[in-house]
Amino acid sequence: MKTNQRNGMIRLSVVAALVVLCLNFRPAIAQEATNLSFDDFKFKIKKGEKFEKSMIQSDITKYEGKRIVIRGYIRPSFKQNDLKQFILVRDNMECCFGPGAMLYDCMIVRMQKGKSTNFTVRPIAVEGEFKVREFKGPDGKPWAVYELKGISVK
Numbered sequence: 001m002k003t004n005q006r007n008g009m010i011r012l013s014v015v016a017a018l019v020v021l022c023l024n025f026r027p028a029i030a031q032e033a034t035n036l037s038f039d040d041f042k043f044k045i046k047k048g049e050k051f052e053k054s055m056i057q058s059d060i061t062k063y064e065g066k067r068i069v070i071r072g073y074i075r076p077s078f079k080q081n082d083l084k085q086f087i088l089v090r091d092n093m094e095c096c097f098g099p100g101a102m103l104y105d106c107m108i109v110r111m112q113k114g115k116s117t118n119f120t121v122r123p124i125a126v127e128g129e130f131k132v133r134e135f136k137g138p139d140g141k142p143w144a145v146y147e148l149k150g151i152s153v154k
Helices: 002-024
Strands: 034-036 067-074 085-089 106-111 124-136 142-153
Touching: 067 142, 106 124
Parallel strands: 034 067, 106 142
Antiparallel strands: 067 085, 067 124, 085 106, 124 142
């Protein structure tokens, strides 16, 4: 009888431990996207100054690999529909389209496989995984230093 009671108590303890484990187990929740603005990606650089990756401080690099939402405008191009890649710019004024734009005023957006968007003159919000990545133009100078792996465009 004592053996049966002991086995019963052991089973009860195991069941109780499993219940506690199940109650405390939380499946991995998709990472929440952080709402940011282009102001959050500014770094110290003067117009005409040579870009060095070290200019991008930890207050920016802390977002690498993280999901963010950032608002801006699609830079116009020849393609208007089914954009799988585009340049997101701070605003639609001449500063972002002309020669005076700063490196931190734009992001290259590459949409995830199967995702795309259409051009609009209205502001959009892009959700994606942020990365610091230098893109050089044909002149060898950096044209952009940020990239988003686009998840959605609204």
